[in-house]
Amino acid sequence: MDKSVKSEEIARLRGRREARRLSSEQLRTIRSQLSSGSNVKPEFEYELLSMFVRNEISAAATMPALSIILSIASMLWATPLEAALWLVLVIASKVFLLELCRRFITMSQADVDVRVWRRRFVLSELLNGMTWAGFALVGISNYATATESLLFSSHVFIFAMLIVILAIRMTFASTIMPIMHAGTIPMTLAVVSRLVILGMIVNDPLYYALASMAVGVHLYFVFLAVGLHSTALAMLEFRAQKDLLIAELEEEKSMSDEARRRAEAANKAKSRFLATMSHELRTPLNAIMGFSEVMKQEVLGPMPNETYRDYADSIHSSGSHLLNLINEILDLSRIEAGKYDLHEEPLRLADIADDCHRLLSLRAQGKGLEIIEDFTPGLEQIWADPRAIRQICLNLMSNALKFTPRGGHIYVSIHPTSDGGQRLSVRDTGPGIPKEEIPKVLQAFGQGSLAHQTAEGGTGLGLPIVKNLIELHDGSFELLSELRKGTEAIIYIPPKRVLQAVGPLQPFGHERHREDVSTRRPRLVNQHGGAQRSTRAPTYARA
The missing domain is CATH 3.30.565.10 (Histidine kinase-like ATPase, C-terminal domain)
Structure with missing residues (x-):
C-alpha cells in the first residue's frame, strides 16, 4: 500500500476517534449538567466553590472587623444594646460560614457532593445577608426623638455601608452567583425599605432618590459580578484546556517514544537482515554463477550434450538477474535506512x-x-x-x-x-x-x-x-x-x-612576491653549494 494512502487512512481514523471522543465528552458534560442542576461543568462547579471558600478563609477577619466599626458608629443614632445585638448576630453567622468553609477545604474532591455543598453555602450566605440586613433596623425605634440632621446623616451612612458591603460580597462571592444573590439581596431590600418608609414618613423625595440609587447600585454590582463570574469560568476553561493539552502531549510523547523504540528495533532487525541477505544469498549466487560460467564455456572440457550447455547458460543468466535484483534491493534498503555512504x-x-x-x-x-x-x-x-x-x-x-x-x-x-x-x-x-x-x-x-x-x-x-x-x-x-x-x-x-573553476590570480613568473624576470639579477652558486645573489652589474658582449 502507498505510504501516502496509509498516512491518509491513519489521519482519517484519528479524526474519527477524536470526533467520537469529543461527542462522548459533550454527552458526559450534558448529563453532568442535568444531574447537577447547573449550566456549569461539574468539575468547574467544584473549582468555583473552592475559589469562594479560599476567598472567605483568606479574608476571615475582614467582615467581623467591618461589623465592629459599623456597630460602634451606629451608636450615634441607636442604643448600645441594639448595636451589640446586631454585632453578635453578624459574627455568629460569619463563624458558621467559616466553619462550613473549613469542613469543605478538608474534604477530598471525590467526597464532595457539589449540589449539597452549593445549597449549604447558599443558605449560610442567606443567613449572613439577613444579619447584615438587620443593620437597617438598628436605631429605627429612635425616629421620634432624633433630629432631622441626625436622621439624614444616619441614612446616608447606611446607604454608604450598603455600597461597601455590596462591593466586598461581589468580590468574594462572584464565583457562585446564587451565593452572591443570597448575601446581597436581603441587605438591599432592607435598606431600600427603610429609605422608602422614611420618605413616606417625612415626605421628603430625597429618601426616594436614595432608595432608587440603592437599587441601581445593586444592579450595577450584579452586572460587574456577572463579568467576574464569566472571567472565572473562562480562566477555568483555559486551565482545563491547558491540562488536557499537557496530558495529550505527554500521551503523544509516550506514543512517539514507543514508536521510536519500535523503529530502532526494526532498524536493527533490518540491518541484521541486510547483512544476512548480503552474505547468505550473494555468496551462493556467486558460486552458482561461477560454476555455470565454467560449464557454459567448457573450461574443464567439452560437454557431450548441447542441451546441458544451454542449461548452464540459462542458470548463469537467471543467477545474474537474481544477483542484480538482490543488489538493487540492498541498495534501496541501505538508502532508506540511512546506511548508504557517499564517497564524493x-x-x-x-x-x-x-x-x-x-x-x-x-x-x-x-x-x-x-x-x-x-x-x-x-x-x-x-x-x-x-x-x-x-x-x-x-x-x-x-x-x-x-x-x-x-x-x-x-x-x-x-x-x-x-x-x-x-x-x-x-x-x-x-x-x-x-x-x-x-x-x-x-x-x-x-x-x-x-x-x-x-x-x-x-x-x-x-x-x-x-x-x-x-x-x-x-x-x-x-x-x-x-x-x-x-x-x-x-x-x-x-x-x-557545481564546482566553479578559479583562474590563476597572477601570471606564472610575475607573482607579486617575485622580482620581474626581465630585471632579476642572475644567481651564482658558491663553492659550498649555496646560492647567492650577484652584486655586479651584468656585462654584455660588444658587437
Whole structure:
C-alpha cells in the first residue's frame, strides 16, 4: 500500500476517534449538567466553590472587623444594646460560614457532593445577608426623638455601608452567583425599605432618590459580578484546556517514544537482515554463477550434450538477474535506512553519461535503437559520488532501452540550469506513462500498465533508487510523460554541487612576491653549494 494512502487512512481514523471522543465528552458534560442542576461543568462547579471558600478563609477577619466599626458608629443614632445585638448576630453567622468553609477545604474532591455543598453555602450566605440586613433596623425605634440632621446623616451612612458591603460580597462571592444573590439581596431590600418608609414618613423625595440609587447600585454590582463570574469560568476553561493539552502531549510523547523504540528495533532487525541477505544469498549466487560460467564455456572440457550447455547458460543468466535484483534491493534498503555512504569527489557528469552510453551501446544496437547525445561543452565538474551518479545514469538509460520499441530513439542531454546547477535528461520514444500512474512507478516495485505489455521485464526498483540517490545529493528527480509519445526523466544537480573553476590570480613568473624576470639579477652558486645573489652589474658582449 502507498505510504501516502496509509498516512491518509491513519489521519482519517484519528479524526474519527477524536470526533467520537469529543461527542462522548459533550454527552458526559450534558448529563453532568442535568444531574447537577447547573449550566456549569461539574468539575468547574467544584473549582468555583473552592475559589469562594479560599476567598472567605483568606479574608476571615475582614467582615467581623467591618461589623465592629459599623456597630460602634451606629451608636450615634441607636442604643448600645441594639448595636451589640446586631454585632453578635453578624459574627455568629460569619463563624458558621467559616466553619462550613473549613469542613469543605478538608474534604477530598471525590467526597464532595457539589449540589449539597452549593445549597449549604447558599443558605449560610442567606443567613449572613439577613444579619447584615438587620443593620437597617438598628436605631429605627429612635425616629421620634432624633433630629432631622441626625436622621439624614444616619441614612446616608447606611446607604454608604450598603455600597461597601455590596462591593466586598461581589468580590468574594462572584464565583457562585446564587451565593452572591443570597448575601446581597436581603441587605438591599432592607435598606431600600427603610429609605422608602422614611420618605413616606417625612415626605421628603430625597429618601426616594436614595432608595432608587440603592437599587441601581445593586444592579450595577450584579452586572460587574456577572463579568467576574464569566472571567472565572473562562480562566477555568483555559486551565482545563491547558491540562488536557499537557496530558495529550505527554500521551503523544509516550506514543512517539514507543514508536521510536519500535523503529530502532526494526532498524536493527533490518540491518541484521541486510547483512544476512548480503552474505547468505550473494555468496551462493556467486558460486552458482561461477560454476555455470565454467560449464557454459567448457573450461574443464567439452560437454557431450548441447542441451546441458544451454542449461548452464540459462542458470548463469537467471543467477545474474537474481544477483542484480538482490543488489538493487540492498541498495534501496541501505538508502532508506540511512546506511548508504557517499564517497564524493570531483567528476564530470558528461563523462559518466558517455561511459554509460558505451556500456549500453551493444544492447541498443541489438534492439535497433539510436542513442543521441546532446551535451553542453565545457561544463564545470560537480561534487558527487561517482558510483551513485553512474547508477543513476545506467538506471535511466536502461529504463529507456526497456520501454522503447524497435527503431526508436533515446535522447540524452546535459545542460546548465538558470540558477547555476546542471540538468541531466533521458527522453525516449516509448509508449509513455498515464499521468495517474506516475506516482505508482516511483514506488518500489511499481510499474505502469503499458509497461507490462511492452517492456522486457524488470523489478520496478530503478526509478525509486534514482530518486533516493539524487536526493542524497540534495538534488531532485522529475518524471514527465505523455501517453504513446514517450517519457522524459530529469535529474537536477543543485548549484552548491557545481564546482566553479578559479583562474590563476597572477601570471606564472610575475607573482607579486617575485622580482620581474626581465630585471632579476642572475644567481651564482658558491663553492659550498649555496646560492647567492650577484652584486655586479651584468656585462654584455660588444658587437
